Amino acid sequence: MPELPEVEVTRQSFADRILGARVAALRLGKPLRWPLGADPAGLAGTLVGAVQRRGKYLWLPLARQERAGTEPAGGLLIHLGMSGSLSFSSASAAVGVHDHMDLITDRGVLRLTDPRRFGAVVWSPSLDAGMAARLLAGLGREPFDDTLTGADLHAAWRGRRAAVKPVLMAGDVVVGAGNIYACEALFMAGIDPRLPAGRLSRPRCDRLLDAVRAVLRRAVEVGGSSLRDFKDAHGDPGAFQLETRVYGREGQPCRVCGSPVRRIVQAQRSTFFCAVCQKR
DNA sequence: CAGTGGCCCTGAGCGC
DNA sequence: TGCGCTCAGGGCCACT
Known part of the structure; x- marks a missing residue:
C-alpha cells in the first residue's frame, strides 16, 4: 500500500499527538518481516520523541527520563510494507487478527495493522546504528532534498x-x-x-x-x-x-x-x- | 557488479 | 456458493 506520500501523511497524522507520550507497554502479534530485536518490556517508561520519516520508513525515537533531563533510549523503525497502516487513538479497540503491534502510551495506542505482514517494527539504538542503519544504508536521497538535481x-x-x-x-x-x-x-x-x-x-x-x-x-x-x-x-x-x-x-x-x-x-x-x- | 526473479503473506476479485 | 487462479501500494536476497 504505502509509498512515500502515504507514509508521510501517516506521520503527520499522529506525530504531534504522540510527541512526549510515555510508553506503558509494547504488545506484539504475529511475526512481521524481522524480529523486534529487543526486549519489549525494556521500552516501558520511555518517552516518544519527534516522529521522523526516511524514505518509506518511520522512526520513533524513544528517550528515558533521567535526573538531568532525557537520555536517548533507541527507537522503533517502522515500515508499513504492502498492506500496513498505523492508527493512533485513545479508545482501546479490541485487538484484531491483523493487529501486530500496539505501542501503548499514556496518550493512546499506536497500532500497526498489516494483513500481509510484509511490514516491520524493529528496535534500534539509533538511526545510524544497529538494524536501522543496516536497513537505511541502501536508500537514495530524499526527493524533497533541494540539493538533489x-x-x-x-x-x-x-x-x-x-x-x-x-x-x-x-x-x-x-x-x-x-x-x-x-x-x-x-x-x-x-x-x-x-x-x-x-x-x-x-x-x-x-x-x-x-x-x-x-x-x-x-x-x-x-x-x-x-x-x-x-x-x-x-x-x-x-x-x-x-x-x-x-x-x-x-x-x-x-x-x-x-x-x-x-x-x-x-x-x-x-x-x-x-x-x-x-x-x- | 548489474540485472532478474523468487519469495515473504493474506485477501479481494473474477471466471467457471 | 464454492473453487482455483491472478493480482496487489515493498523490498530483501540468491543466483546468473
Missing part, C-alpha cells in the same frame, strides 16, 4: 541498461516513488518506462525529478492514495487515486491524447503508461 540522476544512472521505471522504483538514487507514483511521474515527464535508465538525457532527468517531486507533493496534499484501504492514523482515507493519469487505468483513454492506457509487466510489477505521450 537531475544531474545527480543522470550521473548515477549512467551506463545502466535496466528500464527506467524499475530503476526509479529501486530507490537507490531517489527514494519514495513506488509503483503508483513511478508510473505517474514517468507519465508526467513524458518518458517511456521501458527506456534504459542510462539513456535518459540530462534534461529528461531534470524533468523526471521535477515530476517525481510534483506527484509526491500533490499526493501528500490530498492525503495519499487509498486504492483499497489506506487510512492515516486518524482513520481518514486519501484521495490521490481519483486523479491518477495512468495507474490502474488499463484500456481507458489517456487523459491527454485519448489513446488507450497500456499495461505491461516490468520486474514483476504492473506498469501503466501511454505509448503516445511517453516517448523513447
